Amino acid sequence: MIRENLTRIYSELPSGVQLVAVSKFHPVQDILEAYGAGQRVFGENRPQEFAAKAAALPEDIAWHFIGHLQTNKLKLVLPRVSLLQSVDSVHLLEAVNAWALENGRVIDILLELHLGAEQTKHGLTEQEIRGILAASWPGVRIRGLMGMATHTEDEALIRADFARISTLLKELRQDYPFLEELSIGMSGDWRLAVEYGATLVRIGTAIFGER
Numbered sequence: 255m256i257r258e259n260l261t262r263i264y265s266e267l268p269s270g271v272q273l274v275a276v277s278k279f280h281p282v283q284d285i286l287e288a289y290g291a292g293q294r295v296f297g298e299n300r301p302q303e304f305a306a307k308a309a310a311l312p313e314d315i316a317w318h319f320i321g322h323l324q325t326n327k328l329k330l331v332l333p334r335v336s337l338l339q340s341v342d343s344v345h346l347l348e349a350v351n352a353w354a355l356e357n358g359r360v361i362d363i364l365l366e367l368h369l370g371a372e373q374t375k376h377g378l379t380e381q382e383i384r385g386i387l388a389a390s391w392p393g394v395r396i397r398g399l400m401g402m403a404t405h406t407e408d409e410a411l412i413r414a415d416f417a418r419i420s421t422l423l424k425e426l427r428q429d430y431p432f433l434e435e436l437s438i439g440m441s442g443d444w445r446l447a448v449e450y451g452a453t454l455v456r457i458g459t460a461i462f463g464e465r
Contacts, residue, residue, distance in 0.1 A: 271454070297320040301324075321340055365386060444457055
């Protein structure tokens with residue numbers, strides 16, 4: 255089933271849009287099945303689970319961390335992460351930058367815009383993002399933006415969220431052309447996300463089924 259689901263998604267995914275298979279809460283054998291079907295980019299959102307899976311699975315997997323990361327868990331994630339998608343505060347950015355400098359690394363990151371109506375969502379304001387981009391962070395390489403749309407079945411609201419982050423990224427690219435990545439869209443709305451310029455889509459349920 256996992257292979258069939260991936261084949262269907264690959265057939266619809268435009269070139270230039272990368273699939274991040276969200277494997278959180280799913281067992282290693284499910285990830286290996288997806289790996290066997292050719293998938294190489296996986297997303298996790300819990301540090302301990304991430305670290306255990308990264309240690310147990312093939313070295314050529316590109317791991318994206320897509321959840322809220324506490325600064326006391328950096329050592330579980332940063333040594334193996336390919337892209338830290340969810341830098342959602344200046345405090346976290348400062349900690350990641352410091353860890354990278356201490357360990358002789360440069361960490362690829364996305365800045366998470368607080369997108370959607372829920373106040374419980376993590377994320378940076380547009381003003382904070384502009385301030386971050388105007389500063390120097392030698393331990394990180396800022397690749398673009400990430401956002402999570404309002405949890406709703408109202409397509410108009412989802413489109414409004416995607417339009418907001420897409421517009422912001424287009425504005426920022428005028429001064430910061432290195433901002434190539436836009437990570438929006440999940441199992442239920444990734445096709446809409448593609449319409450708004452997503453370069454990364456985070457799909458879990460549509461690949462692995464319900465957790």
